[in-house]
Amino acid sequence: xxxxxxxWEKTRGLLFVTLAIWAVFSMGxxxxxxxxxxxxxxxxxxxTYWFTCQGSLAIFVILIFWFAGRQEKIDExxxxxxxxxx
Amino acid sequence: MIKGNFIDNLxxxxxxxxxxxxxxxxxxxxxxxxxxxxxxxxxCFVGFTIFIYALIGWLSRTAQASNYYVAGRTxxxxxxxxxxxxxxxxxxxxxxMAGGIYFKGYGYMALLVGWTGGYVLVATLLAPYxxxxxxxxxxxxxGTRYGGNTARLMAVIVLTVASFTYVTAQINATGTxxxxxxxxxxxxxVYVGLVSILLCSMLGGMRGVTWTQVAQYIVxxxxxxxxxxxxxxxxxxxxxxxxxxxxxxxRIGELEQQFGFVKNSAAxxxxxxxxxxxxxxxxxxxxxxxWAFISLALAMMMGTASLPHVMMRFxxxxxxxxxxxxxxxxxxxxxxxYSSAPMLATLSKLALIDPNLPTGIIGKSIAEVQAIxxxxxxxxxxxxxxxxxNGNGTVELNEFFMGGKAVVLATPEIAGLPYVISGLVAAGGxxxxxxxxxxxxxxxxxxxxxxxxxxxxxxxxxxAKRLVVARVLLVVxxxxxATIAAMEIQGILGSVIWAFDFAMSGLFWPLVLGVWWxxxxxxxxxxxxxxxxxxxxxxxxxxxxxxxGFLGITQLTFGIFGSTVSLVAMVxxxxxxxxxxxxxxxxxxxxxxxxxxxxxxxxx
Numbered sequence: 001x002x003x004x005x006x007x008w009e010k011t012r013g014l015l016f017v018t019l020a021i022w023a024v025f026s027m028g029x030x031x032x033x034x035x036x037x038x039x040x041x042x043x044x045x046x047x048t049y050w051f052t053c054q055g056s057l058a059i060f061v062i063l064i065f066w067f068a069g070r071q072e073k074i075d076e077x078x079x080x081x082x083x084x085x086x
Numbered sequence: 087m088i089k090g091n092f093i094d095n096l097x098x099x100x101x102x103x104x105x106x107x108x109x110x111x112x113x114x115x116x117x118x119x120x121x122x123x124x125x126x127x128x129x130c131f132v133g134f135t136i137f138i139y140a141l142i143g144w145l146s147r148t149a150q151a152s153n154y155y156v157a158g159r160t161x162x163x164x165x166x167x168x169x170x171x172x173x174x175x176x177x178x179x180x181x182x183m184a185g186g187i188y189f190k191g192y193g194y195m196a197l198l199v200g201w202t203g204g205y206v207l208v209a210t211l212l213a214p215y216x217x218x219x220x221x222x223x224x225x226x227x228x229g230t231r232y233g234g235n236t237a238r239l240m241a242v243i244v245l246t247v248a249s250f251t252y253v254t255a256q257i258n259a260t261g262t263x264x265x266x267x268x269x270x271x272x273x274x275x276v277y278v279g280l281v282s283i284l285l286c287s288m289l290g291g292m293r294g295v296t297w298t299q300v301a302q303y304i305v306x307x308x309x310x311x312x313x314x315x316x317x318x319x320x321x322x323x324x325x326x327x328x329x330x331x332x333x334x335x336x337r338i339g340e341l342e343q344q345f346g347f348v349k350n351s352a353a354x355x356x357x358x359x360x361x362x363x364x365x366x367x368x369x370x371x372x373x374x375x376x377w378a379f380i381s382l383a384l385a386m387m388m389g390t391a392s393l394p395h396v397m398m399r400f401x402x403x404x405x406x407x408x409x410x411x412x413x414x415x416x417x418x419x420x421x422x423x424y425s426s427a428p429m430l431a432t433l434s435k436l437a438l439i440d441p442n443l444p445t446g447i448i449g450k451s452i453a454e455v456q457a458i459x460x461x462x463x464x465x466x467x468x469x470x471x472x473x474x475x476n477g478n479g480t481v482e483l484n485e486f487f488m489g490g491k492a493v494v495l496a497t498p499e500i501a502g503l504p505y506v507i508s509g510l511v512a513a514g515g516x517x518x519x520x521x522x523x524x525x526x527x528x529x530x531x532x533x534x535x536x537x538x539x540x541x542x543x544x545x546x547x548x549x550a551k552r553l554v555v556a557r558v559l560l561v562v563x564x565x566x567x568a569t570i571a572a573m574e575i576q577g578i579l580g581s582v583i584w585a586f587d588f589a590m591s592g593l594f595w596p597l598v599l600g601v602w603w604x605x606x607x608x609x610x611x612x613x614x615x616x617x618x619x620x621x622x623x624x625x626x627x628x629x630x631x632x633x634x635g636f637l638g639i640t641q642l643t644f645g646i647f648g649s650t651v652s653l654v655a656m657v658x659x660x661x662x663x664x665x666x667x668x669x670x671x672x673x674x675x676x677x678x679x680x681x682x683x684x685x686x687x688x689x690x
Contacts, residue, residue: 008678018210026203026387027380033192033372044332049370052195053428054328057202057421064209064414071214072407080681082405 007078014074018067025056025063093160100165103138104304110134111308115506124505128267131509132516135305136282139298139520146290146297151549154291154556155222155532157402161296166408167415169299170399172306174201174420176252177259177519178582180306183424185490188431191367193374196382197583198424202417203383204390209413212391213400215601217409218677220684221401223529224394224593225537230686231600232608233670235542240615242533244592245394247619249526250567252393252585256523257283257564257571263516267509273572279520280568287524288557291532295524296402302517307422309514314426317433317501321443327429334436338369341439345448345483354475362471362487369435377638385643389586392593395522395529406680434497439483445500447472451480460499464492527567531559583642584626591622591648595656603660604674610660617655622648 029036033048041047041055075081092099114127152158161169179201186194221227225245229238260279265272286298314327324330347366358364367373390396399416403409441449447461452474455461464470469489472481488496494515498507535556540547547555592615599606599614625644629635639647665671676685 004675004679011678015210018206022203022206022210026199026206026383030196030199030379030383031376033374033376033379037370037372043329045335046370048372049192049335052192052199054425056199057417057425060202060206061414061417061421063206064417065411067206067210068407068410068414071410075407075680080679082407082681 003078007074007080010074010077011071014067014070018063021063022060025051025059029056093162096162096165100300100304103301104308107305107308111506111510114509115504118504118506124508125269127506127509128512131513132264132267135513135517136285139282139301140285142298142301143286143288143290143294146294148290148293149550149553151222151552153293154553155536156398157291157293157296159402159404161402161404161412163403163408163412164415165300166296166399166403166412167419168303169296170396170412170416171419171423172299172303172517172521173399173525174396174416174522175306175423175518176256176522176582177263177515178255179423180310180515180518181259181491181494184427184430184434185493187428188435188493189363189365189367189490191369192372193367193378193382195428196374196379197386198427200383200386201390202420202424204387205413205417205420207387207391208396208400209410211598212397212601213409213413214406214680215677216397216597217400217403218406218680218685219673220686222536223533224397224597225533226541226686227600228593228596228611229537229541231670231673232596232606232611232666234608237596237608237611237615238537238541240612241593241596242537244589244615244619245533246530248393248585248589248592249395249530250563251588252395252582253523253526253530253563253567254571255582256519256526257567259519260516260523261568261571263512263519267512267516276568276572279516279523280564283520283523283527284561284564286520287528288560291553291556292398292402292528295528296399298524299521302521303419305517306514306521307419309510309517310423311426313498313503313507313511314430314433316503316507317437317497318429320501320503321433321437321445323433323436327433328425331429331432334432335370337440338432338436339371341448342368342483345439348482348484350475350484354473357473358487359468359471362469362489364484364487365435365439366484369432375638381638381643381646385590385645386583386586388590388594388649389645392589392597393586394533394589394593395525397597398529398532399525430497431493433501434493437497437500438486438488445502447481447486448483449480453479455481460496463499464488464496469496523567527560527564530563531556534563535559587622587626587643587645587648588619590645591652592619594649595653599656601674601677604671605660605665606656607660607663607666607670609663610656610658613659614652614656618648618652621651 029051037046037048039047041050072081114130118127148154216227219227221230225238225241228241257276257279261272261276264279265275287295318327319325323334400409403412437443437445439448440446447455452472455472461470469492471487473485475485535552539555540552596611596614622644625647626641629641673685
């Protein structure tokens with residue numbers, strides 16, 4: 001059972017990191033929406049505008065794939081990963 | 087027809103399908119050059135795509151419960167991503183999203199952030215664990231984790247309330263498009279739409295819906311992206327709009343400064359046809375308070391993670407790790423459309439208001455604008471309107487009105503694209519509405535047939551009988567939805583956003599705590615679902631009947647209130663009652679380990 005507890009601890013750690021990044025780009029940055037929009041962002045769009053159109057959305061896509069990869073590594077480490085299929 | 091190796095052949099099958107669809111578009115374009123009428127092209131597009139979906143639905147027919155409920159758990163990650171994206175993006179996303187951005191700007195963009203960010207919650211908190219549980223439906227998870235029929239029944243009720251709110255809007259959208267494309271009255275078109283929806287799902291259940299949703303995704307994404315790129319090129323804004331519209335966005339800001347946002351008098355506004363709006367908000371400026379933006383985004387994110395028709399898509403993957411990855415693919419495919427909607431809004435607005443562009447109408451004389459062909463068409467369709475409020479004879483920014491749908495529907499014509507594109511857009515909108523309606527109707531029917539009928543009423547029922555019940559329910563629920571849609575009480579039932587709030591009020595915490603808090607028990611979950619849903623509903627009624635609300639929670643974000651009540655109730659009641667049994671706790675432990683058989687035995 002100790003193995004399971006360790007696995008769960010690592011899994012929870014990954015959850016907190018992932019949710020922290022999620023909270024920053026889904027809510028945190030928009031606390032400063034007005035100020036941030038004065039800055040020129042990627043491709044020349046106003047920064048806040050860019051985040052709402054593309055930035056945050058793209059970060060979520062990358063974040064989920066990154067999370068899935070990390071979680072797989074954790075599962076492998078403890079011998080909990082599933083065999084075969086993808 | 088569909089054999090075992092069908093899964094291996096998927097890329098080839100859908101590759102051929104995509105090629106065939108592009109060929110069909112080219113064929114229609116040639117037809118247009120040779121004098122095919124707009125109406126004939128519309129009928130061909132709608133008829134052809136519905137025929138394909140129905141064919142897929144028929145080929146996917148099945149008599150096995152696991153195929154019917156979870157597509158045999160064989161759907162590969164990328165394809166499940168496409169199916170989820172189609173399941174997710176409704177007719178409203180397709181037709182109305184760009185319009186919402188066009189009129190409301192920043193305040194509306196919270197929906198884009200919320201409707202993608204919610205998938206981070208799905209991937210991290212729920213999908214892999216619910217997949218490991220091995221349930222058929224979301225109430226199946228609630229019933230198994232907490233035990234007892236009351237919890238299960240409550241979950242079915244929350245699911246039905248949320249999904250039914252959502253589905254009537256989708257059937258309505260299907261009917262609207264069918265009515266225009268086939269030129270029949272709306273009251274009949276709704277039922278034509280319904281029959282097409284049922285053709286996809288009735289014979290094959292989840293399996294049929296999965297493979298039609300993939301096909302529908304391909305149609306809807308082509309139908310959305312092709313016009314955006316084409317329009318961008320036609321008005322000289324750049325060949326890849328997503329990376330190249332900074333100048334256009336800046337130019338709109340400049341024009342807004344130049345024209346100014348003149349406020350119309352109430353008497354003037356009364357002459358504008360219902361449902362049309364003028365440009366009153368800055369395009370790219372921050373026009374909402376941080377809390378207004380964040381609360382709306384948060385409500386949509388928690389709602390996303392609680393909507394059963396989305397969650398059940400992740401029950402169809404072959405493994406837990408595939409469930410995680412396929413959430414990533416889902417957001418990727420959603421991202422393709424969502425990141426294009428603001429670009430379309432920008433292109434549409436610039437084309438209409440920039441006096442330097444040949445299509446711009448601001449600053450032209452009223453008579454000149456009223457003589458434009460496309461203006462006449464869309465004015466007749468009740469989606470465009472100009473009026474000379476100040477009597478100076480020219481159209482000012484505050485004298486031009488448009489319906490939200492016009493951004494998607496009319497911009498291709500304004501930018502001078504051939505009619506074949508309008509036919510394509512109709513097919514795309516139909517695909518978006520049908521795929522979401524299918525997912526929703528199936529979610530409701532499956533919950534009632536599996537959780538109420540099989541688990542509570544007649545646990546000994548044979549598979550054949552269960553599937554008959556499931557199919558009968560599918561038809562009954564579909565007809566109920568269509569009947570309400572035909573009554574056209576749009577204002578009440580059109581609000582897709584409410585479905586998110588209802589779902590998060592009742593289901594978010596019982597699902598999340600079911601996985602992440604072992605101490606959560608049956609009594610707590612029931613209290614959480616009942617009090618969450620009821621308090622959310624009461625808050626909504628209160629705000630709508632003139633109540634002031636508190637903390638800036640509006641009728642669009644009432645789920646924040648409902649889910650907070652739900653969380654508190656669930657924690658307090660759980661702690662006041664006894665801990666769940668050892669068997670239940672072991673179940674939770676098992677669900678946290680990806681390897682091994684599913685937690686619910688015997689249900690594959």
